[in-house]
Amino acid sequence: MATTIHEPPQIDSERLPGHGKGGWKDLSPADGDLRVVQEYSPPPSSTAIWVVIFGVTMMFAAFSSALIVRKGSSYDWQSFTLPSILYLNTFVLLLSSVSLEIARRRIATFMGGLKNHVGQPNTQNPSRWLYITLALGLLFVAGQYVAWRQLAAQGLYLATNPSSSFFYVLTAVHALHVLGGLGGLLYCLRRLSKSTLRRNTLVATARYWHFMGVLWVYLIVLLWIKL
């Protein structure tokens, strides 16, 4: 019983709606934990998302070290001012993390059948905040595109200078990973519409999304210092 790949909807007994604890972890109605011999193990999706985060971290560590070595290896490095829209993009991406947290709580309350803060049954569409997160994520990617256009308007293209090369590479690879996160959000929305969303799926997606925000803050600091 320990190794179901598609684990069934489950909920810890102490977090059943009847206990009144609710919270963001109560995403699915209780149906018994069929992985009774696995009580000591985290769900694979939880481990997997940390594995993914580690892999992406290593990838950007490689890019970062390449930037530092490349800058120090010659005198052709030209500094330039980062497009100001990047700071707005940063705000948008961090805001999307907040909206995703709200979405997680709303969905947990909805799926747990709990009452809202004024004591009424929660009938709000729980996917609304997920859509808001999705829109903010798309806005971030669009903002990055605007930043690239602004740089191009200044005559800074991919091959113009190593500094611009690294700017385009780092921001583009990050944007691709953000698009992956948007794909995860769409998957959650689809599962939510069918009432088959699992707690672990949303938790893993959210962890990845927050990591994208943290990674972007690191990147913009790195670019600000090094460019």
Add this chain to the structure above:
Amino acid sequence: MHDMSVNTAHHHSPPTTFISKHVFSLDHKVIGKQYFALALVAAYVGMFLSWLMRIHLAWGDAPIPGLQLLSANGAPGGVMTPEYYLQLMTMHGTIMVFFVLTTAPFAAFGNFFLPIQVGAEDMPFPHFNMMSFWVTFVAFIVLMASFFVPDGPTLGGWTQYAPLNSVGPVAGPGQGLGVILWMASIGLFCVGQLLGSLNFITTTLDLRVKGMSLMRLPLTAWAWFITSCMGLTAFAVLMPACILVILDHVAGTSFFVTSGLNMGGQMLPHSGGSTLLWQHLFWFFGHPEVYIAIVPGIGIVSHILLANMRRQMLSQRTLIYSMGALAILSYMVYGHHMFVSGMNPFSALAFSFPTLVITIPATIVVLIWTFSLYGSKLRINSASLFALGFISMFVSGGVSGFFLAQPSIDIMLHATYFVVGHFHLVMAVAAMFGIFAGTYFWFPKMAGRMMNEPLGKIHFWLSFVGAYCIFMPFHYLGMAGNVRRYAAFVDDYLQPLISVHRFITVAALITGFAQLIFLYNLIHSRFWGKPATDNPWEATSLEWSTATPPPFDNFGGKHPIVYHDPYQYNVQSSVGDYVMQTSPEQVKTEREEL
């Protein structure tokens, strides 16, 4: 007597079509076999390329019949040009390192047996697992496609050093599209391995059945887990490096090409790139890659020796820690590949020290094997012979590593055949012996039939003697100053060495033919071999607790419960001198009796 709990939560449905069962399969066992088949094809392609190279080195002017059909420009009249020699050498190294030594012991055997050994139905993300194989398959096709582009494959060696890898066709045949295909192939390979690592790590940590604590995992499972952690770290670094090289080619960036570089009489438009940057990124991957190839072999050999020694390992826990130490230290030593790159001598010392330190866990592993074997009544079969051969190669190749770890000696021996002999023994042949040992040992479980033992033993002795005949003289060649990657030996001091090269070539041809015996044995046994029982080796781990071959869900709708450590041999139980991990029977172990 096995303890299996009834599984009431079976969520798999077996595939119903040929495509879903054999091609785009989600079953880890089918994916493991697909990886094995890919590695098998790659191994014979790589071996064939080495034959061509060896024949050319021994008899440089003699035409090789039909070679002109492979490349009219590279081998006019069947005699290969120096550039074409380098292209074949590059492809040989790339195919062997990536698509054989990484693919077979880790991805093939690991995919098939890791879920079974932890008691799982499958990997937790079977779609990613399927993608992992097919991305790797596409990577192989992309690499092979470079044989069929106008300039042929890249000639830059499997290390693809900059700036040769970034300047384009002006650097020679294959340095344009050939390099791009190489980088694309290896970039895809990285994606495949990252997806594989994701599944291996989560399977090991999250899908263990009841009673299967970490220390009850078989040594193979530990080896695959440690390797997947290494792969996750190493391939995530190589992939960005490949992306940057492709951009240098197609977008005109200057990541790796220095300024003022004049090639072929023309000034290159790049500015200020760092050639050493590539070496740092590559070897940060490249040295752990050595252990990605060998650590699964350490696990496989230990697993097989234990089943044939019929006793417990001297210290299983120490062996696990040693494999972990090898993995961690492998990231601290990569600079020893760059001693002659002009690095600060203090940096060289900093890389030399951990390189010597890493021999400590490697030595501990060998000592554990040796003392465990001492006094045991080893069952001699093809699998145990290849396991012993692995130890022999690992030690022989490892000893020369002591010399290369020291900058003052390495400067003299760098880029000579001494290095080629060293890494072929310790990494390539040892890993290949691990693959052969695993094949002879697990073939009954994978195919449901036994392999032919006499043919296996002939295969072993020819390979064992042949490998030493090929690679030990390489050390002599290196000490005589024979630089690697030369396509011909025209200098006076190299002329006397040609007879050694001829000896090596003859040995390589004979050893290569021995591998055809293995291929015949594999194919013949698959269809006409003696049917295998569920546990032909009287082994104890979970793969031997299930049917042969295992059912679609591995344990026939049940899940095992684990009661024992993985290697309870030399005990008195109701079935013999061993007790299965799944048996609730209480037995006294050798140590308890002591």
